[in-house]
Amino acid sequence: MASAQMTGTTEQRTRAQGGTGAPKRGRSRARDWAEIQERMLVPLYEAVYDRLEVGPATSVLGLGCRSGLALLLASARGAQVAGLESEAELRELAHGRRLRVAGAGRPGPAGGDVPRTAHSLVTVFEQLPGAAEPQRVVTEAARLTLTGGHVVLAAWGPPERCESAAVLDVARRRAGRTTARDPFALSAPGGLEDLLGGAGLRPAGSGRVSCPFAYADLDSAVRGLLSTGLYEGAVEYSGQTLVTKELEEALHPYLRPDGSVRMANVFRYVVAEQPR
Template sequence: MASAQATGTTAHRGQDEHGTGARGRREGAPGQQPGRARDWAEIQERMLVPLYEAVYDRLEVGTATSVLGLGCRSGLALLLAAGRGAQVAGLEAEAELRELARDRRLRVGEAGPGGAEDGAVPRTAYSLVTIFEQLPGAAEPQALVAEAARRTHLGGHVVLAAWGPPERCESAAVLDVARRRAGRTTARDPFALSRPGGLEDLLVGAGLRAAGSGRVSCPFAYADLDSAVRGLLSTGLYDAAAEFSGRSLVAKELEEVLQPYLLPGGAVRMANVFRYVIAEQVR
């Protein structure tokens, strides 16, 4: 997601609500917000393009590669791999995102127990399985890595990615809104895996051996403030905050904390670093 030029979407921020605390009237469940998947596809997903390309370059992804994207969202990373000649498929839990990916003629099945039974995912094992998006917000990241390992053939690779150190990410202050507005819920720290060895620790017990790592600059750039708020809310990292405090209040606070990153002309830009680990399947 290197630079985001917003295109028209059907998303609208909700009206201000009178009660925003745990006892107040909440808006609909975050995952059901109209246009959220479209906001991801049109605004946010391109922010990690430098990460995707760096991984594909390093692993020389091409016609001999079969790629499975776990939590592939609307499928941009898969499209880039397919453009290099790879055979690609994905698993995604959110129905609207799956439909957007399928609109791009990608094979994407439903993530979760029994989710791939519709024939969308043609293989049982792949030479490369990626987890580009899911780990920072995953409730059980080790289970997700174990699933990736199970779907990787011997000698193949699993790629894990997460935010870099918070001091290297200007979005850290913006992501803190998710923590502060989530109350005493199960909201996860998006930087929990950013500590030294955080991603590598997930490999233990999964039959994976670390085979390399790297850091990639992934600036978050938006056409305007409204696009920035909609894009950030589409990541899922603010779901617990929106459920606890109300989406309108979270959106308002995001607008406030984004002010230091406004550029002349109204665009928004935050410099960020993401880290990835490459692991080899050894059993």
């Protein structure tokens, strides 16, 4: 019964926002990311910043920074921050936070908005799990890093350590024969490290961070997960209603008596150095 009620709530919101048109859906997804989902990765951001002692002497570039919470946290430590984000709706939210975030075209020198100045720390916190060409993303991160500076790559930890794995599997099952990527493709041992050599980077450490996904209710959980972008192929192939229904069913084991949802997850990061 709860699942049927929450499906109705989500569908009512979709109609109120003007149907399923992509522009309005994009704005809704961006706001759900900023208001619901983005905070789930704060332990990852803080662990990396603590390890690298981010502060006033650090220049941080967030590659695929989305609405910019990670940059805000770095700025609060005194760092100079900037970001690149391809989605206009997310950039708009970042600008509302007074962050300097430019559009990101195709990786490489022809990227248009890609800044030419290098930074002492380039982070790729969210972009890799859904990237069609992870190596190109890492190569671009290396290009924008000062000599002696650092690049940080992050991805999901082992699926057996992530309770969200079954929920994320909805994206794969409902994407049909589209090009939807496995969000755990880089989670195997050496998965992130294998990207470093091709970009001319030198490994300089790694770590795992607990990032539980906690939501006030089932509706918030569905909206937060959909905002990650990992379900876009599934929505386009199978439709919003079916994907929402299957997400609710997959989330049901993680419902608590008070109606909240909580899933234990682990994220992994690697630190690389730009050789002198």
